[in-house]
């Protein structure tokens with residue numbers, strides 16, 4: 001069950017909101033940092049997973065770098081304390097404005113995804129008279145055995161440069177004197193659970209490609225294995241901190257590298273998923289013809305993963321646990337939101353305790369690709385962030401009945 005530091009204070013907060021467990025977040029970041037230091041594999045947090053200012057400030061203060069995929073992410077990462085030289089700017093469709101601004105800011109490197117992009121970055125570097133580090137994102141044509149929407153390393157995917165274009169990519173880089181070839185980046189997908197098998201396979205492929213580039217006279221100073229470490233959505237309390245140890249040790253073991261080569265990873269989900277929950281309140285318990293619906297006040301606009309990917313999130317009744325000691329009987333519900341779409345469903349046929357109007361519900365493991373993917377659909381407001389150590393600072397709930 002989700003650990004709440006002060007349930008009485010939580011009850012007074014206007015729902016829905018994202019609840020971030022700051023202790024767990026710190027422990028996760030410290031665990032990742034310790035294994036990074038031991039293995040010598042540097043971590044650039046993939047900002048896209050969660051851009052909450054407080055979380056970013058904590059990560060920058062702990063010395064992580066940032067992996068960004070838009071100009072706004074680059075700017076915001078700097079505003080949150082990341083040093084420009086510790087920022088890598090990836091993304092398959094960077095605009096001219098984004099390239100220009102990132103060059104002016106002096107970011108660490110661009111991770112480029114096409115020959116066309118190499119040329120544009122090279123042109124702008126020439127016009128600005130600035131040297132630029134370029135990593136090539138490689139499409140290694142590897143299946144990570146994950147959801148098709150989060151697979152990124154197959155020929156069919158829009159990402160990266162495949163072996164067919166390696167010679168042309170090298171040739172294009174040589175045409176721009178201010179381009180410094182920095183290294184190679186491999187990211188094949190997200191929510192990877194078969195960590196050892198899949199990353200051993202990525203490393204074997206990376207070894208071949210690194211050798212190929214070096215045989216053609218390009219020194220690969222940086223090897224970046226991307227993100228992708230999966231988290232346990234079924235049992236967030238059993239596995240609150242993802243297995244950074246297995247991940248980084250697998251990479252260290254299988255990636256052939258020289259002492260002077262820098263190794264990197266870019267985890268997003270693994271850093272933030274388990275510390276975040278979407279907290280929502282039961283509006284109505286609706287008895288349908290053959291289903292019982294728990295209508296809650298959060299919708300797919302707040303957390304789109306179930307609607308977009310059919311993603312599973314554990315759902316818990318906090319009120320039953322914290323106020324009734326979970327003495328209530330079990331019931332089967334479809335947990336649905338108020339948005340005018342049938343896809344606005346957080347879980348179907350879920351066994352929960354008997355729930356009532358006003359109960360607080362937690363949708364767990366929502367810290368990654370949750371708040372950042374929220375929209376105003378149906379003109380609904382954005383759910384704010386509330387932190388475990390500052391619950392009383394959350395927006396106050398008004399009791400409209402009491403006002404009559």
Ligand SMILES: Cc1ncc(COP(=O)(O)O)c(C=O)c1O
Pocket residue numbers: 046049067090152187189190191226227228229266267268269270
């Ligand atoms: C290039 C790149 N790096 C890192 C990540 C972070 O992945 P994850 O959140 O699975 O760790 C992504 C996510 O899609 C990505 O595209």
